[in-house]
Amino acid sequence: MKAGVRAFSLGVVLFATWILLSGHFTPLLLGLGVASCAGIVFLAMRMDVVDREGFPVQLSIRLIGYWVWLLVEIVKANIDVTRRIWSPRLPISPSVFHLRMSQPSELGQVVYANSITLTPGTVAIRLHQDEILVHAVAEELGEDLAGGAMDARVTRLEAGKS
């Protein structure tokens, strides 16, 4: 993706956010909004952070599909862990899992690690090269993760083949 296209889409996203947060539509304020968004884009480009990591717009529409899938996983995990917490026997078996990640870039690894942590019952502890340490509140949850369904999803999200 060209740097200009990425910078322009950053500006559009910033301005959309600005309008939604301000709720003012007078020409003066809209103009000030455009000016400040342009200033931010300029600063971000000077800082060299408008790249595939700082503003990963290349994930585009696929990200929505991934979020929907992740939402379902989060709901299932919430129900599972809630049941464990309220059960009088407290059926937990905390364990640490050493897993491999298949994402080619750090961006993908961060998405994967954050998805693991966001899902109740599993927390990412440490990332090192293509390996990750995960604490699971129950062994089954860690084994599910080791099955690699989420890992493969994140890799596909990044590779562009949905």
Added chain:
Amino acid sequence: MIAVLLDGLSWILLLGGAFFVLTGGVGLLRLPDVYSRMHASGITDTAGVGLYIAGLAIQGGFTLVTVKLLLILVFILFTSPTSTYALAHAAFTGGVKPIARDGSRAPLLDRRDGPSNR
């Protein structure tokens, strides 16, 4: 009539959110160590916050208030795993050992080559 239904739905969502926040609190007390307790706070951060925001969004209707509520949800869903990771990583590098239910050290399972075939 519609207003009453929406109010009822909003109430159900808010009470659901309250239940999951309470669950997070109970988990915080019942689970054995710092790592396990992070799972309980994960429930508060996802189901608790999510249902609260959904309930409040219904009260807000199709307004900018609802847009702001959804933005808050998005920010929480990005920042909460990041801070949880920072906490877990700090505890781990600081030498805090994950413990199992009986107080012994939690097992470290090598699953780099896929799950175990049980």
